[in-house]
Structure formats: structure tokens, C-alpha cells
Amino acid sequence: MSALMRGLSRTPYYVLTGGLAILFLYPMIWTAVSSVSPQPGSAQTDGYGFGNYSTVVNYQAGLWTYLGNSIVISVVAVVVTVLVSTLGGYAFARFTFPGKNLLFLLTLAILMVPYATLLIPLMIWLKTMHLNNTLVGVGLVLAVFQLPFATFMMRISFEAIPREMEEAALVDGCGSFSALRRVLLFAVKPGLITVGLFAFLAAWNDFMVPLFLLGGDKQPLPLAMVNMRQQVMGVIDYGATQAGVVILTVPCVVLFLVLQRHYVNGFMSGALKG
Amino acid sequence: MTLTQAPSIATAVTPPKRRYRARSLRAWAYASPTAALVLVFFVIPVVLVFWMSASDWPLLAGNRGINLPDNYTDVVDQRMFWPAVGFTLKYTVIATVLLIGLGLGLAMLVQESTRWRAFMRTTFLLPTALGLASASLLFYALYSPQVGPLTPLLEKLGLIEGNVSILGTPTGALWSTVFLIVWRFAGFYMLLLLVGLQGIPGEVYEAARLDGANRWQTFKGITLPLLRPSLALSTIMCVTGSLLAFDQFYILTKGGPDGSTMTVVQLVYNLAFESKRNLGMAAALSVIVLLALVVINALQLRVLRGTDEGKGGKA
Numbered sequence: 001m002s003a004l005m006r007g008l009s010r011t012p013y014y015v016l017t018g019g020l021a022i023l024f025l026y027p028m029i030w031t032a033v034s035s036v037s038p039q040p041g042s043a044q045t046d047g048y049g050f051g052n053y054s055t056v057v058n059y060q061a062g063l064w065t066y067l068g069n070s071i072v073i074s075v076v077a078v079v080v081t082v083l084v085s086t087l088g089g090y091a092f093a094r095f096t097f098p099g100k101n102l103l104f105l106l107t108l109a110i111l112m113v114p115y116a117t118l119l120i121p122l123m124i125w126l127k128t129m130h131l132n133n134t135l136v137g138v139g140l141v142l143a144v145f146q147l148p149f150a151t152f153m154m155r156i157s158f159e160a161i162p163r164e165m166e167e168a169a170l171v172d173g174c175g176s177f178s179a180l181r182r183v184l185l186f187a188v189k190p191g192l193i194t195v196g197l198f199a200f201l202a203a204w205n206d207f208m209v210p211l212f213l214l215g216g217d218k219q220p221l222p223l224a225m226v227n228m229r230q231q232v233m234g235v236i237d238y239g240a241t242q243a244g245v246v247i248l249t250v251p252c253v254v255l256f257l258v259l260q261r262h263y264v265n266g267f268m269s270g271a272l273k274g
Numbered sequence: 275m276t277l278t279q280a281p282s283i284a285t286a287v288t289p290p291k292r293r294y295r296a297r298s299l300r301a302w303a304y305a306s307p308t309a310a311l312v313l314v315f316f317v318i319p320v321v322l323v324f325w326m327s328a329s330d331w332p333l334l335a336g337n338r339g340i341n342l343p344d345n346y347t348d349v350v351d352q353r354m355f356w357p358a359v360g361f362t363l364k365y366t367v368i369a370t371v372l373l374i375g376l377g378l379g380l381a382m383l384v385q386e387s388t389r390w391r392a393f394m395r396t397t398f399l400l401p402t403a404l405g406l407a408s409a410s411l412l413f414y415a416l417y418s419p420q421v422g423p424l425t426p427l428l429e430k431l432g433l434i435e436g437n438v439s440i441l442g443t444p445t446g447a448l449w450s451t452v453f454l455i456v457w458r459f460a461g462f463y464m465l466l467l468l469v470g471l472q473g474i475p476g477e478v479y480e481a482a483r484l485d486g487a488n489r490w491q492t493f494k495g496i497t498l499p500l501l502r503p504s505l506a507l508s509t510i511m512c513v514t515g516s517l518l519a520f521d522q523f524y525i526l527t528k529g530g531p532d533g534s535t536m537t538v539v540q541l542v543y544n545l546a547f548e549s550k551r552n553l554g555m556a557a558a559l560s561v562i563v564l565l566a567l568v569v570i571n572a573l574q575l576r577v578l579r580g581t582d583e584g585k586g587g588k589a
Contacts, residue, residue, distance in 0.1 A: 091308075
């Protein structure tokens, strides 16, 4: 009886949270369903099907070009972020060297500077370095924006490893680099996954950096989708836009669900408190 | 001190000083990729933006020499400058109050660990995995009078008349964007505050319960004060993010209708590529944004962190 009463008294809670859950899930479900539903003014006018997706596939340079651009940018950003922050985090955690605090503070200071403040000079500066309108250039810029979080995260990951573990490896005749490669990397693996995941989500989804720095056939998917929407004056193909959103979103949602623990760890670590 | 030095001479082949130098050289080797990236893609651009802001620099013609302080005065005299500043501040206040309030509310709803709550957490967090651009495109369709479900709904409720876009009025455009931002970011702030909530020891609540404190007293007397560091961090991140808002307005409203939702960062883009095609002016405005942000964050740190000792070192 009392269990039933308790259950009943919790009902408002379940109604409230259930309602909120629907509110949060609804936009994504609506988009996914609409993208294959019949809509006037799109390629899918009667019956369910993938007409909108073929509009996206055939848009200008083709979906595969834009998808390829997004993949190259994301891979460059993830590889550079992971590599640089691992080496840097190791140096900050385990060594003292002249200029250490200055360099660390300078890295964190990237957080304080607005995207726009860096993008205006980067347009000119990348040209000087012959990196203008290149995917690698944009990948590097996105990696730099990830550095404050990534370096902080890797630093505390290395600091959490007991020193004995490293010393054991050094006594066994490893240099500091092979100690890093053979022993420590396994200990910081959760941190590495978190850093890689955040770098991927940021690079894959970024809109503003490519908007300033890339054009034409070099556009990544988010920029191409936004431009596709504005193609025909007055007439907007919502169906194709929805298909584009689905294509952009699926990899993120899958990665998020698979790696949710690491995603949440990024917050728990206090790295965001940097 | 001197005693411990003695055996090290016997064991170490190299003198300690040279060994220290070798070790810091190795450390610099590990840190050098970081240093190179920070120098090339951060320090140099920051220096360059100050230089550009002092130069006559049209988008297509390139650098045409120093013209200090013309860019700055031109930017401030620009028709859109003060409206953009005003709108950005208004949007920041609305977004921050709503996001921190709702984030805290959600965090308290899902605080305990049960299966249902874990599912709720995942649900609230899911939108944060989407890009802001994808989310904006998604809501652009959702709000459209042609295909979106919202316009008919609002029409039935009598909030709008006829089949018009809710993005068509300044108020509608602002609140539609706020709704999108709340949907996209509420889970993010929920998680940040959840971390803070879980850092509050259970005994404190227990003690309050034994003292006969009611829910509201517990919330005001224990949760809020002990949550202060997390609240401060969330507020600073939210204010910074909102002041620099770009994607959502660029995609959803294009600054319209009639420039009523033009944010400061959008104005940077506008000056560089659309209205003036002048990189000097755009650089001057970005410098103003940068300095304003530094001042605002310094003030916030002072007010929000107040007396409690600084955790970690934000630059």
C-alpha cells in the first residue's frame, strides 16, 4: 500500500521529466521523419522516400566532395590536437623547464580570445603561409582552438599517474619517450579519447571558421548545407535542408551515445574549469 | 642539503647542472609543438589584428598603410554599432538567466542515480552533440511556416495571425533564437552544475534535515552557497558564449528583420565581407570585442568568485 502511495506521489515527477524528454527529443525526431516524408517544394512530393537525400547528394560539387572536406578537416584537427596535447601535457605534468608557466598560461589564454578576433588576421596570415583556402590550414586552426581544453585535460591525466609507474619504466632502461609511448599512453587513454571526441565534434560541426577561411569546392558539409538553403532566392528546399541536417547529425549522435562516458568525463575532470 | 648531494656525484656520470639542462631541453622538445602552434596560430594573429586595426585595409586591395585611429572612429560611428551592442547585451542577459536557471533545474531533477534519471540525462545532453550550425538549420525548418509544425500551433493558440514566419518580427526572432539556444545548451549547463551538486557532501544535507530545515531553506542555505564555484564557472562560460553569438543568428535570422537581431560578431563579419568590405574596420571591431571581453570577464571573476580561493588559473 505504502509503495503504491509512494509511486503515486512520484507521478508528477515522471510526467514532468517525461514531458521534458519529449521536448528535447522532438526536434531531432521530427527532422529525421520529415526528411523522408512527402513535402511540397522538395524532391519528395508524394510518398515516403529518399528523394531529399538525392538532392543533397547531387548539390553542386556533390555530397561526397563536401563530406570528404569535412572528414579531412576533422582528421587533421583530431590528429594534431591529440598529438600536440599529449606531448605538451606530458611536458607540463612531468617536467620543469624555463618558460613553462608562461607557455601554459598563453595556451589557456586562447579561450579568452573571440573566434572573430583571430579569424580576420588569419585570413591574411594563412595566405602568407600559403595555407589560405586549404583544408589543412582550417584543420590546424580548429586544433589550436581545442588546445586549451586538450592541454589541460592531458596535463591532469598525466599528473594523475603515480610517478612510480614512470620510474619503473625508466629503470627498465626506457628513455622518457619510450616510457611515454609504451607505458604512460595506456594510463592516459581515457583522457586521449575525451580529447579526441571533443576535437572531432568541434571540427566536424564548426561553421564559422570555414565561413571565413574556405570557399567553393573546399567547403565542409555544414557550410555547404547553409549555402544550399540560400541557393534559390525565395524558394527554400526544406526537405533537402532536413536531409542535410540528418547527415550532419548522425555521426555526432552515434559517437555521443557510444562514448557518452568519455564525453561526461570531460566535464568531471575539471578540465573545463581551466 | 649538502649531505644528499654527496652520493649523487658517485652515481651520476654527468654533473647535476648539465643533467638539469638536458632534462629541460627534452621538456622543451615535448612542449615545442604546443609552443609552435600557439605562436603561429595565436600570438602572431593577435599581434596582426592590432596592426590591421590601425591600417587602411580593404578586403580586396590589401594593406594601404597606417590610418590610426580612423578604423576605430568609423566603427563606433557606424549606424549599426550601438544597436548591435545593445542587442548583444540584451540577448546575453536573457540567454544566461534562462540557461543557468534551467540548467540548475534540470541538474536537480536528475541528480540521484537511477536508471530513469540516467536516461533523462542522456536525453538532455543529446542536443549538445549537435553542431550549432546543424541545430540552427534544424530549427530554421521547424520554425518555417511552409513545413514547420510550430506556425499552425501558434496560429491555433491565437498568438500569431495567418501563415506568417515567427522569425518575421524582432521579438519573434529573438525568442525563437533563445529557444533554440536553450534546447542546444541546457544539457551542457546541467552537466556542469551536476558536477558541482555531486561535490556537495551528503552529510551537510543530513545535518540540515536534522535541524528541521525545509526544502527551500536547504536550497538557499546549502545548495546555492556550496554550488557557487560551479555557478560562477557556468555563468562566465555562458556570458562569454552569448556575447560572441554568431552562428545561430547568421543562420536563423541573418541579423534581421531590419538588423534588429544583429550581434557584435555578426557586425564584424558584415564589415569584412558585406557592407564595407573593410578588414581594417572589422579588425578594429574585433579588438574592441576582445578588450570588452577581457574587462567583462575580469569583473565577473571579481564578483562571482568573490572571497573563495581561485581554483586553477584562468589566464
